[in-house]
Amino acid sequence: MSALHTIIAAARQHSRTTPARPPLLPAGTRFEERDIRIGGRSLRELAQTRTTPCVLIAPAERSDRERFVSVVVTTVTGREEPGPSCRTVHLSVDSDLDDVADQVTLALLLGGATDRSLVSSVVVGSGSSHRKVSALLPAITSPGDRIVLFCEGTVARSQLVAPAVDSESDEDWTGRCGK
Secondary structure, X not given: OHHHHHHHHHHHHHHHHOOOOOOOOEOOEEEOOOOEEEOOEEHHHHHHHOOOOEEEEEEEOOOOOOOEEEEEEEEXXXXXXXXXXXXXXXXXXXXXXXXXXXXXXXXXXXXXOOXXXXXXXXXXXXXXXXXXXXXXXXXXXXXOOEEEEEEEOOOOHHHOOOOOOOOOOOOOOOOOOOO
């Protein structure tokens, strides 16, 4: 009977984490052992040369739904282990996912994890409403790792960066340079 319960639990977990629509990939996407290349451009190099979150917009592989696909590379900033009653790992990232959570069709770990056991994960953005993206990611995903989010349509980097809060008061500002 325990094998049957395991199968039922796995089916329930899979149905909760499987995206409602198939992932839309950019044209020319190649999955390598430790990298993902889109149109010859390495996402690993992109993340190393720019600060995360970074965005790459490319033509869609199939143009029946969307003309473009946005690829967001973001860094994991925190990991919360699941409790005894929940098996979902919560991963915090350095991106504000409030505006783009509904556009995400696929989330992958960049860098080719050697551990192939996948766990149900929830990627939590740094935005004010803490929108979540459900994904199956390797169990060894930890802070410092990079996650690639494939999004339908175009996403601007400004949608992913939370505005900085200025701690200084503007009460004394006179509206001129003051030189």
